[in-house]
Structures are given as C-alpha cells and as structure tokens.
Amino acid sequence: MLDSQELEVTTDSSEAIEAIDRFGEAFLGYRKDAVAILDGIKADPDSVLARVLGAALFLFGETQLGRAEARENLDAARAGVSRANDRELAMLEAVEAWFLGDYETVMARHEDIAARWPRDLVSAKLGQYHAFNRGDSRRMAELSIRALEANPDRAYAHGMAAFGFEQTGDLQRAEEEGRLGTEMSEHEPWANHAVAHCLDAGGRLDEGVEWMHGLSQRWDDCNSFMYTHNWWHTALFHLDRGETDVSLDIYDRHLWPIEPTFAQDQIGAVSMLTRLEMRGVDVGDRWDAVAEYLLVRVDDQIEPFLDVQYLYGLARAGRDAAADQLMANIGACASSDQEFQRADWAEVVEPMARAVLAHARGKWAEAADGLAAVKGEIYRIGGSHAQRDLFNLLLLDSLVRGEDNEEAARVLQGRIRARISIPWHHQLLAKTYDRQGEYEQATAARQEGERKEMALTAWSGE
Numbered sequence: 318m319l320d321s322q323e324l325e326v327t328t329d330s331s332e333a334i335e336a337i338d339r340f341g342e343a344f345l346g347y348r349k350d351a352v353a354i355l356d357g358i359k360a361d362p363d364s365v366l367a368r369v370l371g372a373a374l375f376l377f378g379e380t381q382l383g384r385a386e387a388r389e390n391l392d393a394a395r396a397g398v399s400r401a402n403d404r405e406l407a408m409l410e411a412v413e414a415w416f417l418g419d420y421e422t423v424m425a426r427h428e429d430i431a432a433r434w435p436r437d438l439v440s441a442k443l444g445q446y447h448a449f450n451r452g453d454s455r456r457m458a459e460l461s462i463r464a465l466e467a468n469p470d471r472a473y474a475h476g477m478a479a480f481g482f483e484q485t486g487d488l489q490r491a492e493e494e495g496r497l498g499t500e501m502s503e504h505e506p507w508a509n510h511a512v513a514h515c516l517d518a519g520g521r522l523d524e525g526v527e528w529m530h531g532l533s534q535r536w537d538d539c540n541s542f543m544y545t546h547n548w549w550h551t552a553l554f555h556l557d558r559g560e561t562d563v564s565l566d567i568y569d570r571h572l573w574p575i576e577p578t579f580a581q582d583q584i585g586a587v588s589m590l591t592r593l594e595m596r597g598v599d600v601g602d603r604w605d606a607v608a609e610y611l612l613v614r615v616d617d618q619i620e621p622f623l624d625v626q627y628l629y630g631l632a633r634a635g636r637d638a639a640a641d642q643l644m645a646n647i648g649a650c651a652s653s654d655q656e657f658q659r660a661d662w663a664e665v666v667e668p669m670a671r672a673v674l675a676h677a678r679g680k681w682a683e684a685a686d687g688l689a690a691v692k693g694e695i696y697r698i699g700g701s702h703a704q705r706d707l708f709n710l711l712l713l714d715s716l717v718r719g720e721d722n723e724e725a726a727r728v729l730q731g732r733i734r735a736r737i738s739i740p741w742h743h744q745l746l747a748k749t750y751d752r753q754g755e756y757e758q759a760t761a762a763r764q765e766g767e768r769k770e771m772a773l774t775a776w777s778g779e
C-alpha cells in the first residue's frame with residue numbers, strides 16, 4: 318500500500334497505513350499524537366515499518382526507560398525482514414544503529430534513503446535529529462537541502478532547511494526558508510522556530526518578541542517539546558531585553574510543568590532557571606520542583622547534552638548525592654571501551670561536567686578554568702547555538718563572580734561584537750571596568766547600555 322508520502326509500505330492494513338501517516342505528521346509537525354503508531358502496530362504487528370517507527374517513538378524519549386520497548390519492536394521488525402521492501406529495510410538498519418549509538422551507520426542509511434526515496438521526509442527529519450545531536454551541522458544542512466529540493470511543496474521541508482541553514486551560519490537563507498514555511502502552513506512550528514534562531518543570532522530583540530508572540534497561539538496543539546521550546550526562545554528574547562519578570566512569567570505559564578517527565582522539557586527548565594539566576598533573579602523553590610523529576614535521570618547517559626544539564630539542576634537544588642552519582646556515571650562513560658561509545662564523553666563531557674558542577678557549587682575559578690579548556694569542543698555534544706550558549710554564559714558568570722575582571726571583559730567584548738543590542742552585556746562590562754578601576758570606560762559602557770535599552774520598543778504584554 319502507499320502512505321501519504323506516496324511511498325510503498327508492506328502491509329495490507331489500512332489502519333496501519335493511517336497510523337504510519339499520523340505518526341509522520343506528528344513527528345514532522347511536532348504534534349501530540351505520535352503514539353498513534355502503536356495503533357498501527359496493533360493493527361498489523363508484522364508491519365516492519367510500523368515496528369521501526371514504534372521503536373523510534375520509544376527512543377525519542379531519550380531515557381533508559383524506553384530502550385527495552387524499542388528493542389522489542391526492533392526485534393519484531395527484524396523477524397519480518399523477508400517481507401520488507403528496501404526502504405523499510407534501510408529504515409530498520411538506521412534505527413537499529415541508533416539503538417547501538419552507531420552514528421555513521423545511522424547517517425549513511427538516512428542519506429541513502431534521501432538519495433533513493435527523496436519524498437521520505439520522515440527519514441530526512443530523523444537524520445537531521447541525529448546530526449543535530451552530534452553537532453554535525455554540515456551533514457544536517459546537506460540532508461535538509463536535499464529534502465527541500467525534492468519537496469518544495471511541503472512546508473516541513475522549508476522548516477528543516479531553514480534550521481539547517483541557521484546552524485551552518487547562513488542566516489539569510491535560513492530566515493527566508495523559515496518565513497516561507499511559516500507562510501505555507503498554519504502549523505509549521507519548526508519553521509517559526511528557525512526564524513527565532515535567526516532573530517536571536519542577530520540580536521534582533523524587538524522583532525523576536527513580535528514574531529514569537531504573534532505565532533504563539535499556533536503552538537497550543539504542539540507536543541510538549543515544541544511548545545516549551547518555542548516558549549523558551551520567547552523567554553530568551555525577553556531576558557535579553559532585560560524583562561526578567563516576563564521571562565519568569567513565561568517559565569511558570571509555558572515552560573514548567575508542561576510534561577515534567579520529558580527530558581527536553583527538563584533541560585529547557587534547567588537552562589532557563591540558570592539564565593534567570595545569572596541575571597540576578599531569585600527563582601525561589603523552582604529548582605526543587607524540577608529536581609524531583611531529575612532524580613530518575615542519574616543513570617541515563619543517553620545524550621551528554623542532557624546529562625550535563627541534569628547535573629547542574631540536581632546540584633542547584635542541593636541534591637548532592639544524586640549529582641555526585643551522576644558525575645560518577647559520566648566518569649564511567651568516559652572510561653568505557655564499549656563499541657560505539659562516544660569519545661566525546663572522555664574528551665568533552667567529563668571535564669565539562671566537572672566544571673558545570675563546580676559552578677553550581679560556587680567554585681568559580683575551577684568552573685572558569687574547566688569551561689575555558691573545553692570551550693571549542695562543546696559543539697560535539699549537540700544542541701543548537703542558542704542552547705549551547707548556556708555554557709558560554711556559565712563561563713562568563715564564573716569569571717565575573719570569581720572577579721577575573723580582565724578575562725570577563727574580554728568575553729563580554731566578544732559577545733557585544735556578536736550581538737551589540739543587548740543592554741545586559743554593556744551593564745556587565747561596566748561592572749568589570751569599575752572593578753578594574755577603569756572608570757571612564759565603565760561610564761562609557763554604562764551609557765551604551767542605556768542607549769541600547771532606550772532603543773528597544775517597550776513591551777506592552779501579550
């Protein structure tokens with residue numbers, strides 16, 4: 318039978334086809350009903366594609382808990398390969414490799430599918446997800462550009478390409494594609510999101526707020542990742558505008574708790590609380606509320622980008638035993654010689670995690686030295702530029718609080734060169750000049766901060 322992408326699926330169950338289509342739409346559009354694939358498995362337990370997508374659903378949880386169910390579905394799919402077509406077989410091999418952590422095979426299969434069945438956006442999107450998690454922006458962009466060439470009629474393809482362009486630094490094409498995807502469909506939150514990245518990277522704070530609030534009603538039927546992540550970007554614009562009260566309000570209404578057991582919601586909360594604290598906001602007992610849900614993450618070690626943020630959240634909430642155990646588990650990954658174990662754990666994650674933990678515990682010099690040492694390698698653990706900026710900010714905060722004023726000023730000057738519009742950077746620079754006794758430079762930086770503040774259009778609420 319043919320699915321809605323007009324690709325052949327080995328099944329004679331129209332219910333299975335419908336479920337595969339619903340999964341595809343949910344996955345590409347970040348809707349809530351990706352679990353529909355389980356109905357497809359029920360309708361046709363022998364459908365290799367339904368089984369493979371079911372395994373993907375469980376792996377997307379990014380926790381150890383889902384792996385057993387993913388394995389069961391992969392085994393069932395493997396048992397039926399004699400009936401599978403070539404595309405289904407390639408998808409099975411891709412998701413099996415995902416299960417093992419074999420990134421090269423994962424990407425080779427998705428790239429092969431993109432070449433032979435370019436209408437398969439679900440496969441391309443999966444490939445984009447994996448490349449994203451490895452900080453492999455070049456491969457991510459290549460895959461999504463190829464998908465766009467074959468699918469110019471689909472808004473999702475424009476959203477994917479937009480994000481690929483953004484992460485490779487081609488902000489102009491990224492913004493064009495993101496705006497086009499947003500125009501083409503009322504429901505393309507990933508395209509909305511890619512434009513937010515462009516506006517953020519350019520320090521275009523007024524436009525960012527206007528863009529995101531103007532689209533926010535479209536996210537109500539998104540899954541919790543997309544809903545909270547787009548609101549996270551919105552809160553980020555307000556933070557950079559100095560409107561910490563608005564960011565905190567967004568946190569309480571749209572970030573936490575939406576789906577508190579989901580990994581991506583958890584790291585979004587950790588990341589936002591950290592940034593709020595850096596700007597002097599008292600976040601009250603919010604760390605405790607998040608840490609309750611982080612305790613079960615101690616033994617995960619699925620994605621290092623997640624682990625380092627779980628670690629910070631646990632330590633900030635004073636969950637010291639759990640934080641120490643998670644740190645020990647990260648150390649064990651770093652010294653493991655298992656096949657496909659990422660070298661990143663040893664070369665990047667362990668030293669980075671130690672530094673992040675040091676910051677959470679107020680050891681500023683240790684945190685600054687540790688983060689400075691791995692700064693150029695952090696991209697390897699994935700996440701977007703905007704998400705990974707958390708670690709640049711932790712480094713900056715360590716320098717400021719540890720009173721390494723000269724280095725702090727150097728970092729701030731770099732941040733101002735990249736995004737001149739953010740008043741907070743100028744204010745913090747003034748503080749570091751004051752501490753160095755450079756009063757004239759401090760006054761100039763302070764006045765520049767005031768000018769940047771005046772240049773912003775006052776936010777009048779939603």
Ligand SMILES: [Fe+2]
Nearest residue numbers: 510546701703
């Ligand atoms: Fe993002």
